[in-house]
Amino acid sequence: MEDMRIRRAGPPLTLRPPRFAGRLHDPRTATAIGRWLGAAIALCFVTGVLSHYVQRPPDWLAGALPGRPVWGYRVTQGLHVASGIAAIPLLLAKLWAVYPRLFVWPALRSVRHALERISVAVLVAASVFQLGTGLLNTAQWYPWPFSFIPVHFAVAWLLLGALVLHIAVKYPEIKAHWSRRSPGTLELPAEEGPDRRSLLAGVAAAVGAVTLTTVGQSLTPLRWFDLLAPRHPDHGEQGLPVNRTAAAAGVGPTALDGWRLTVTGPRSYSLTLDQLAALPQHTVTLPIACVEGWSKSARWTGVRVRDLLERAGAPPGAALRVVSLERRGAYRVMEMGGGYTDDPLTLLALRLNGEVLSLDHGYPARVIAPNRPGVWQTKWVSGMEVV
Template sequence: MNARLESVGGRLPRFRGRLHDARTATVVGRLLGAAVAVCFVTGLISHYLQQPPGWAANVLPSRPVWGYRLTQGLHVATGIAAIPLLLAKLWTVYPRLFGWPPVKSVAHALERLSIAVLVASLLLEIFTGLLDTTQWYPWPFPFRQTHFALAWVAIGSVLLHIAVKAPVIAAHWRRGSAPADPDAPDRRSFVAAVLTAVGGVTLATVGQSFTPLKATDLLAPRRPGDGPQALPVNRTAAQAGITGTRLAGWRLRVAGPTPYELTYRQLTSLPQRSAVLPISCVEGWSQNAHWTGVPLRDLLDRAQAPHDARVRIVSLERGGNYAVTEMGASYARDPLTLLAVSLGGRPLDHDHGYPARVIAPNRPGVLQTKWVTRIEVLT
C-alpha cells in the first residue's frame, strides 16, 4: 500500500507503489463527494436561515422545531468527516502532482489549474469550518461571509472536476470494471481504514448534537449538559458586557402601533407558556431544554402589531454581531416562539439571557437573542 519514492539522475522523483490509481481515487472520491454535497446543502440552509433574502423573511418555516438542529448537526458532522476523506483522496493522487512535464497543452494547464483551485478551496473551507466550531478565528477576514462565498467556489470546482473526469470515473465506478484486479484486497483494506478514521472522528464529535452519543463526545468543544442550568453557553454575560449596573431598572420596551413598557415583575405576571425546544448553534452543538415565557405573539398583539409584520429584537449586549436581530412573521407568530424568562423551571441564569431572551423553533442559536430589552414592530 505504501508508495516508494525514487530519484534518478537528479530528475524529479518517480513514484512506485500501489493504490495510487484511478479505481482507488474513484472509490474514495465518491465518498468525499457525498460528504461535500451534504455539507454544501446544509450550509446553504444555515446561511439563509441566518440571513434570509428579503422576499423570504416572512415565509421561512418555523417547523419542524428540530429542523435546524438536524441540518446544522449534519453540516458540521459531514464537514469533519470530510477531513480524513479529503486527505485519503489526496494520498491516492499525489504522485500525479509531480508529473513531467507539468504542462503539456493549454487544456492540460486548465485542468491542473482547476485541480489547484479545487484542492485549495476544499482545504480552506474545511479547516476554517473546523476552527469555527471552536470559535477560533486567526484570520483577518469575516468568517461567515467568506465561508459562504468559498463554498460556491468549492462546489463549482467539484462539479467541474467531475465533468472533466467523467469518462475516468465511469470506467472505474463499478467494482467489476477492472477484471482480475490484483490490488482489490489492499484497496478494500485501505478503504476500510479510511472509513474507520471517518467513523472515529464522527463518533468523537457528533455527540454534541446527537445527545444519545454525548458519552463519546471527546473531541467536540461543547458537551450537552455542561454549563449553567445544564445547558452550554457560547457567550457569557461578562463577555457581552452585561453587568448588574446595566440590568438595574431593566424594562422591556415594545415599539409598535401601541407602544408600551413592562417591568420584570409585570412581564413574569403575564400568562406563560412552556415548551421543550432545542438551542442549536452554528458551531454544531445543540440540546433540548424546557423553556417558559410569554408567547411573542401575545406581546405583539398587545402592541396591535399587524399579523404580517417583521420584528426587530434588541439586546443589552455590547459589541456582539447579533446584538440586534430580525425575525419574520412566520417565526414571530408561531405559538412556540417565546420571550423566555425561565429555563428548566428556574429563572434564567445571567449567562442564558436574564432577564429575558428569545427562543423560537427551527432557528439558529445566534438569532435566539439574549438579554432582550426592546422589541420593535417593523412595517
C-alpha cells in the same frame, strides 16, 4: 605536513518530489475514495447553503422562513458540521491516492489536461480552506483578519464549481473505474485487491471514529462518545452549553439596574420584570441549535411574543426587531418575520428548565423560537419594536 587533496565535486543537487513505493496510488483507489468524499462535500454544501440563508435571509425570504419542523435547523446544521468533519480524513486519503499524479511532467500537455490541472488546484485549495476554517469555527477560534461567514459562503461556491469542472474533465476515467465490473477497466494485479480493501477499511474506520467522537454534540443519544467536539450538550449552566457569556457581551449587574422591557408599536408600553412575570406564562420544549454544530432541547417558560405584539397594537404577521443589552456584537439587534412572531411556540423566555434564567443564558429575558439558529435566539432582551 599532511598533503592537502582537492576532492572533485559530486553531481549537482537536484530537487525531486518524493516517490511513494505503495501500489495504490492509482485511479481505482482515487475513484473509490472520491465517491465518499464527493458525497460528504455535497451534503456539507447543501446544508451549509440552507444554514446561510436561515442566518442571513434576503428580504424576500425573511418573512417566509418556516418554524416547522421545530428541529429542522438542528438537523441540518448538525449534518453540516458532521459531514464537514467526516470529509477531512477522506480528503487526506484522496490526496494520498493521487499525490504522484500532481507532479507529472510536462505540467500541461493539452487543453483538457490544463483544465484538469486548474480544477485540481482550485479544488484542493478550496477544500483545505473550507474544511480547515470550518473546523476552527466549531471551536470559535478565528486566527484570520477576514469575516468568516461571507468568505466561507463564497469559497463554498468556488469549491462547488471546481468540483463540477473536475468531474466533467475526469468523467471518462471516473466511469471506467466506478465499479469493479465497469467496461474498459484495466485489469490490475490480483494481489492489489486485499491492499485496497484494507486501505478503504482504514479510511472508513477513521471517518467513523471522528464522526462518533464529535456528532454527540448534536445527536444527544451519542453524547457519551462526545470526546473531540468543542461542546458537550450536558456541560453548561442549567444543563445547557453557553457560547457567549454575559462578560463577553459586556452585560453586568449595572446594566440590569432598573431593567424594563420596552415594546414599541402603535400602542407602545413598557414592563418591569415582575409585571412581565405576571402575564400568562407558557412552557414549550424547543432545541437551541448553534452554527458550531452543537444543539440540545430544553424547557422554556415565558410570554408568547405574539401576545406582547398584540398588546402593542401590532397587526397579525407583523415583523419584529429585538434589541439586546449587549454592548457589542454582530447579533445585538435581531429581526424576525411574521412566521415566527405569530408562532405560539415563540416566547420571550424568563425561565429555563424550571429555573430563572442565569445571567449567561440571557437573564432577565431572552427569545426562543422554533427552527432558528442559536445566534438569533437573542439574550438580554431590552426592547422589542414592531416593524
